[in-house]
Amino acid sequence: MKPNVDEPVIQHLYSVVKFCVRLLAFLMVFVILMGVVDVGWTIYEKMTAPPMFILTISDMLATFGAFMAVLIAIEILINITIYLRDDAIHVKIVMATALMAIARKVIVLDFDKVSAEYVYGLAAVTLSMSIGYWLIHKLPTKVHSE
Numbered sequence: 590m591k592p593n594v595d596e597p598v599i600q601h602l603y604s605v606v607k608f609c610v611r612l613l614a615f616l617m618v619f620v621i622l623m624g625v626v627d628v629g630w631t632i633y634e635k636m637t638a639p640p641m642f643i644l645t646i647s648d649m650l651a652t653f654g655a656f657m658a659v660l661i662a663i664e665i666l667i668n669i670t671i672y673l674r675d676d677a678i679h680v681k682i683v684m685a686t687a688l689m690a691i692a693r694k695v696i697v698l699d700f701d702k703v704s705a706e707y708v709y710g711l712a713a714v715t716l717s718m719s720i721g722y723w724l725i726h727k728l729p730t731k732v733h734s735e
Contacts, residue, residue: 614666627658628656631652631655635652664689
């Protein structure tokens with residue numbers, strides 16, 4: 590992270606921010622490891638609860654949700670590492686991560702426990718993020734990499 594200003598205070602502040610981003614990367618690795626432990630624990634609990642070695646649909650959805658949470662954490666780590674490497678935020682990658690988080694929400698959604706307005710709102714967010722991602726993907730690389 591190289592500021593364009595020769596001001597020492599600004600350079601120091603950018604160094605602090607870069608340190609914080611590195612710290613976030615280490616913390617995200619810890620979160621990922623704990624998420625993998627949680628996925629293993631969730632599967633173990635579901636498989637050992639009566640009836641033994643049988644997963645119900647709700648058990649599978651809980652397991653899918655745990656898997657997706659770990660995958661989202663991995664995507665966030667990738668965002669952090671790309672930010673450290675390129676010193677830029679890549680909108681396409683951030684939007685792909687957001688779409689994955691939305692997909693997780695849709696996969697684990699219990700339609701018996703949410704209102705119609707919530708489903709419509711989630712549909713609107715999904716549609717708008719999908720269109721935004723498509724537009725970013727279709728733009729020439731030079732336009733959205735600056």
